[in-house]
Amino acid sequence: MSSPTTATRPSLISRAVTRFDWRSNVIYIAFVVVFILFAIFLSSDGFLSTNNMLNIVRQTATISIMAVAMTFVIATAEIDLSVGSIAGLASVVTAMATTQWGLVPGILAGLLSGAAIGAINGGLVALLKVPSFLVTLGMLGLAAGLAQWITASAPQPIGNTVYVQIFGGGDFGPIPGLLVWTVVAVAIGWIAMNRTSFGRRVLATGGNPTAAAYTGIRTARIKFTVLLLSGIAAAIAGMLYAGRLESGRFQWGQGDELTVIAAVILGGTSLFGGRGAIIGTLVGSLFMGLINNGLILAGLDVAQQSVVRGAIIIAAVALSRKK
Amino acid sequence: MRGIVKSFGPVEVLKSVDMDIVAGEVHALAGENGAGKSTLMKVLQGVHPITSGTIEVAGQPVAIRTTADAERAGIGMVFQEFSLIPSMTVAQNIFLNRELRGKSGLVDDRAAEKAAREIFDGLGVTIDPKARVETLGTAYWQLVEIAKALAKNASVLVMDEPTASLAKHEVENLFELIDKLKSRGIAIVYISHRMDEIRRVADRITVLRDGRVVLAAEVAQLTAAEIIEAIIGRRLASDLVYRDRQLLADAPILLEATNIGSGRVLKSVSLTIRAGEIVGLAGLMGSGRTEFARVVAGMDRPTRGTLSIDGKLVRFSTPLAAQQAGIALIPEDRRDQGLVLDHSVSDNLTLPVLDRVKSGAFLSMTKLRELTNQLVTRFGVKVADPYAPVSRLSGGNQQKVVVAKWINTRPRLLVMDEPTSGVDIGTKTEILDIVREFASEGNAVLFISSELPELLAVADRIIVFREGRSDRALNRDDVASEEQLQLIIQGEAA
Numbered sequence: 001m002s003s004p005t006t007a008t009r010p011s012l013i014s015r016a017v018t019r020f021d022w023r024s025n026v027i028y029i030a031f032v033v034v035f036i037l038f039a040i041f042l043s044s045d046g047f048l049s050t051n052n053m054l055n056i057v058r059q060t061a062t063i064s065i066m067a068v069a070m071t072f073v074i075a076t077a078e079i080d081l082s083v084g085s086i087a088g089l090a091s092v093v094t095a096m097a098t099t100q101w102g103l104v105p106g107i108l109a110g111l112l113s114g115a116a117i118g119a120i121n122g123g124l125v126a127l128l129k130v131p132s133f134l135v136t137l138g139m140l141g142l143a144a145g146l147a148q149w150i151t152a153s154a155p156q157p158i159g160n161t162v163y164v165q166i167f168g169g170g171d172f173g174p175i176p177g178l179l180v181w182t183v184v185a186v187a188i189g190w191i192a193m194n195r196t197s198f199g200r201r202v203l204a205t206g207g208n209p210t211a212a213a214y215t216g217i218r219t220a221r222i223k224f225t226v227l228l229l230s231g232i233a234a235a236i237a238g239m240l241y242a243g244r245l246e247s248g249r250f251q252w253g254q255g256d257e258l259t260v261i262a263a264v265i266l267g268g269t270s271l272f273g274g275r276g277a278i279i280g281t282l283v284g285s286l287f288m289g290l291i292n293n294g295l296i297l298a299g300l301d302v303a304q305q306s307v308v309r310g311a312i313i314i315a316a317v318a319l320s321r322k323k
Numbered sequence: 324m325r326g327i328v329k330s331f332g333p334v335e336v337l338k339s340v341d342m343d344i345v346a347g348e349v350h351a352l353a354g355e356n357g358a359g360k361s362t363l364m365k366v367l368q369g370v371h372p373i374t375s376g377t378i379e380v381a382g383q384p385v386a387i388r389t390t391a392d393a394e395r396a397g398i399g400m401v402f403q404e405f406s407l408i409p410s411m412t413v414a415q416n417i418f419l420n421r422e423l424r425g426k427s428g429l430v431d432d433r434a435a436e437k438a439a440r441e442i443f444d445g446l447g448v449t450i451d452p453k454a455r456v457e458t459l460g461t462a463y464w465q466l467v468e469i470a471k472a473l474a475k476n477a478s479v480l481v482m483d484e485p486t487a488s489l490a491k492h493e494v495e496n497l498f499e500l501i502d503k504l505k506s507r508g509i510a511i512v513y514i515s516h517r518m519d520e521i522r523r524v525a526d527r528i529t530v531l532r533d534g535r536v537v538l539a540a541e542v543a544q545l546t547a548a549e550i551i552e553a554i555i556g557r558r559l560a561s562d563l564v565y566r567d568r569q570l571l572a573d574a575p576i577l578l579e580a581t582n583i584g585s586g587r588v589l590k591s592v593s594l595t596i597r598a599g600e601i602v603g604l605a606g607l608m609g610s611g612r613t614e615f616a617r618v619v620a621g622m623d624r625p626t627r628g629t630l631s632i633d634g635k636l637v638r639f640s641t642p643l644a645a646q647q648a649g650i651a652l653i654p655e656d657r658r659d660q661g662l663v664l665d666h667s668v669s670d671n672l673t674l675p676v677l678d679r680v681k682s683g684a685f686l687s688m689t690k691l692r693e694l695t696n697q698l699v700t701r702f703g704v705k706v707a708d709p710y711a712p713v714s715r716l717s718g719g720n721q722q723k724v725v726v727a728k729w730i731n732t733r734p735r736l737l738v739m740d741e742p743t744s745g746v747d748i749g750t751k752t753e754i755l756d757i758v759r760e761f762a763s764e765g766n767a768v769l770f771i772s773s774e775l776p777e778l779l780a781v782a783d784r785i786i787v788f789r790e791g792r793s794d795r796a797l798n799r800d801d802v803a804s805e806e807q808l809q810l811i812i813q814g815e816a817a
Contacts, residue, residue: 195429197422204408204419211406214370215420216390274410 026319027266027280031287034312038294045297052293054176058244060289061168061178062087062237063256064282067263068189069233071281072226074264075193076206076219077273078132080227082121083234083260085143087253090114090238092147095156095248098163106163110239111232117143118231122224132227140257147250156248167243181240182282185233190278199276202226206273262313263288287316336362338534339376344479349501349511351525351542353554359534360514364481367512368400369393380479399472401482407464407471409457414439416456417471442470446500461609462493469500480504481512486520487608491813498524518547519809530554547806565780565799568763574598577632577767578619578736584627589614590791591628596736601758601768603782605775605812610788612771613655616738619769620652621645632736646675649735653725653742657718661725664714668706669695671713671724675732694731702727703753719750726754730761737761738769743777755781775805775812787811 038047046052066083073080093113098106117139124135158164170177193199204212205219212219234253241252265271266287267280291312295305337359344350354360365371367378369390377384378396385396393400400406407416414435423438425431439452448466450459456467465485472480486494501511501524513525521528522542530538530553538545538553574597583592589611596602604612617623619630621639630637632648639645642652654660662671672695673680680690695709704723706716713724722742729737739758743751758781762768772778778785779802787795787808795811802808 191429197420197430200411200415200419200422200430203411207408207410208406211408212419214368214390214400214402214406216394217420270410274408 025268026316027268027283027287030266030316030319031283031290034287034290034294038290038297042294042297047294047297052297054179056286056289056293057182058168058176058178059292060285061182062240062253063259063263063288064182064285065185065240066230066234066237066256066260067267067281067285068185068278069226069230070260070264071189071267071269071276071278072193072202073132073230074206074261074269074271075202075273075276076223076226077209077271078125078206078223078226079136079261080121080132080230080234081136081257081261082117082139082143083230083237084253084256084258085140085147086114086117086231086234087238087241087256088250089117089143089147090235091242091248091252092151092156092250093248094163094239095158095242096151098158098160099156103160103162106160107239110242111235114231114233114235114238115228116231118228118234119224121231122227125227126220126224132223136227144250144254151248151250153250158242158246158248164243164246168240169243169246178240178244181236185236186278186282189281193276193278198225203274203276206270206275208274259288260285262317266313266316288313336534337366340531340534340536342529342536342539344510344512345527346478346510347505347508348526349505349513349524351521351528352512352514352531353521353528353550354531355554358531358554360531361483362534363531364400364483364512364514367393367398367479367481394475394477397476397478399475399477399480401465401468401472401480401485407456407467410455412436412453412455413450413459413467413470414452416467417442417452417474419471421475438474439470442473446470446473446503448496448500462489462496465489465497466500469504477509479510479512481514483514485513486515486517490607494520517809518550519806521550522547566759568599568759568783570599570783571597574600576634578769579631579634580615580619580628581630582628583615583618583625583630584791585618585623585625586614588791589618589625592788592791592793593628594786594793594796596767596769598735598765598767599762601762601770601781601783603778603785604769604771604788605773605778605785605808606788606794607812608773611791612788613740614791615788616652616740616769616771619645619736619738620650622652646732646734649733651729651732651734651737653729653737653739655740655744657722657725662713662721665712667711668699668704668709668713668716668724672698672709672728672731675728698727698731702730702757717747717750719746719754722746722754723750723757726757730757734766736767736769738771740771741773742770743772743774751777775808779805779808 066087070080070083090110090113094106094110097109121132121135121139124130125132164170166177168178168181172180193202201212201217201222204215204217205222209219238253242248245252263284264281267282267284268277269275269281291309292305295308300308340359340363352360352363362371366373367387369387369392372388378387379385380396385392387393387396408419411419414432417439418435422430423434425434436452443450443452446466446469450463450466456464469480485497489497504511513521515521525542528538528540528542528545528550529536530550532554538550576595577598578596581593584590588609592611592615594602604615606612614623618625621642621644624638624640637648639648658664663674669691673691677686680687680694682690699706699709702723704727705720713721716724726742743754746754755777758768758770770778770782783799785797785799785802785808786793787797797811
């Protein structure tokens with residue numbers, strides 16, 4: 001090879017552009033663009049204030065935690081539609097149990113409710129091979145109904161101040177507790193996805209189930225585990241709702257499943273499995289919170305917010321489909 | 324392996340198979356589709372446990388019930404359908420489910436990459452362990468599979484049709500690699516039906532037919548003809564012969580393709596098909612045969628070139644438009660693309676022609692039944708109950724249903740993509756007869772096949788595809804033997 005290779009090689013920039021993976025990175029661009037737009041147009045409404053920034057984090061914590069677990073579910077090419085309802089159920093279970101038996105039993109009861117429903121979801125998917133879409137769609141209604149039934153639709157106040165301190169009501173110095181919860185969830189999720197064999201098995205199960213099985217991975221067990229974890233994460237989210245709002249209500253978390261799934265997909269995780277981006281999921285969740293926050297500050301009413309939010313999600317997902 | 328028997332329900336697929344594999348040898352395993360090769364290998368690999376018989380590795384009897392058992396026994400597989408996770412890196416795939424861990428107990432990708440690089444260095448190949456598998460070409464996938472098996476300290480490596488998707492020079496590289504593995508004392512079970520490869524690479528051969536061993540010997544002491552005879556059996560060999568059909572040289576041109584290109588694979592294909600003609604498409608996997616069929620059938624739109632039917636330019640925007648122009652496609656994967664498996668034979672047969680079995684606005688059950696009976700009889704579909712799911716039929720009968728379904732739409736051009744894959748030889752000859760008869764009625768057939776004997780048996784002309792182009796057009800008389808055609812396909816013959 002006598003001819004210089006530099007002559008034919010495209011410049012570093014153009015190579016970076018052509019190599020750029022739209023699908024997995026569009027969320028970062030969208031986040032920055034929307035953030036700058038809001039900063040310009042809503043600065044007079046206090047968008048950029050520290051308080052408002054922390055508010056976004058507080059309001060997104062529950063979504064982020066459920067989305068981290070959902071990333072594992074979607075990476076195995078499954079789905080969990082029941083997370084919002086599980087959150088609602090866990091919020092009332094933990095509130096009632098705390099009032100009745102005290103702090104620790106209250107916490108355990110909340111976690112247990114999520115774990116139980118997650119295990120049922122996972123068991124039906126793994127053992128009976130029922131599609132997770134159907135199982136969790138049914139569970140969405142079942143868990144929501146259960147939460148409403150056992151409380152007779154009444155809110156369940158939480159008087160326990162320690163509970164409120166731990167689950168989202170309190171701060172660690174200047175740092176809101178909900179921020180800590182988010183950071184911990186994302187850190188655990190990232191390590192589990194990228195640095196443990198469990199994460200590898202999840203990605204392999206979603207990426208090529210046959211090959212995964214031939215490699216000796218028990219794919220049914222993986223599917224069970226991710227749905228169980230998703231249930232537990234949803235329960236934690238519900239307990240955080242209960243702590244932040246000092247009561248358990250069956251309405252908490254209602255409709256969150258859509259926000260959570262949108263956040264995960266926006267973050268670059270493939271709906272077809274085999275890819276799971278935890279950091280992308282975090283940014284996706286923050287993006288959803290950012291839009292909510294900005295639209296409220298802009299003075300849009302609930303109906304208008306809903307329309308604009310829907311349009312932005314569709315646009316972002318469409319962009320991320322571009323190859 | 325001694326007296327291996329494997330039954331699926333009442334069906335005995337393997338009937339007492341014996342096979343000895345010696346360290347450092349390449350042992351070819353040959354046989355027709357359905358002879359039991361794949362089942363035997365799945366037994367070895369732990370996917371299907373054996374019904375009876377014994378397997379010994381290095382003198383010790385082993386029970387192989389799961390893939391983990393097979394791994395422990397030192398048996399590694401290089402699959403025909405590659406078994407890697409496309410979205411993961413090379414190193415992650417090699418160490419999947421046996422991840423290397425750092426001090427913290429967390430997965431250590433760097434260590435895996437280093438180990439992978441060492442394996443590749445030992446094999447004398449360069450692959451970036453950090454590259455995602457989906458970004459690599461298929462030849463590299465295979466190398467990754469081999470590395471994956473070696474990383475598990477495999478002493479027996481089973482390769483299933485390892486050259487099926489390789490180009491000529493890649494095959495040579497693979498053979499060099501096999502020689503290297505041999506010298507390390509690794510035994511290789513080489514499944515193939517390419518005679519030249521077996522003779523080039525294998526030391527010994529075992530031939531299976533109908534689940535039994537019909538030949539086990541040193542390759543050097545056998546002629547190619549002896550091996551082929553063992554594989555297909557003397558009686559059946561005569562069924563796959565070309566029958567001269569009356570062809571009119573001035574028959575009108577039905578389809579003409581000029582410089583057709585589409586997508587990444589298909590570059591430039593030009594060919595003509597006359598009425599009454601069966602044109603065979605030969606070529607390696609990935610040479611663009613299926614892609615061309617998809618363009619002709621209206622599934623993909625060509626990005627270059629033109630297509631004309633009866634001398635008139637056509638541009639199909641949908642498969643329906645192609646069907647209306649008289650083109651029917653019998654797709655490659657009958658279970659996925661050709662049939663609604665859970666539906667009945669009758670439903671499948673009548674699906675494209677529902678308009679013909681109506682009375683008024685509604686489907687006429689009487690007409691449906693008549694048409695079903697007529698088709699089942701005419702095409703010799705062996706079916707106990709035409710209203711039972713088509714999934715209960717054998718592969719060959721399923722394929723007959725697909726063929727019947729499409730011929731019944733009265734197309735003028737039938738495009739068949741690997742129509743006899745997974746079909747037993749008896750049904751195969753029946754399908755070839757149907758094709759011949761269909762063409763003799765003044766229709767045309769585009770017949771895609773990787774199985775050269777049947778291609779040579781049925782095609783009046785053969786177009787050889789290479790790298791997305793129509794490379795050569797051969798009259799049937801120009802091809803003297805299967806070997807010659809194979810050489811042309813591989814790009815070795817003038």
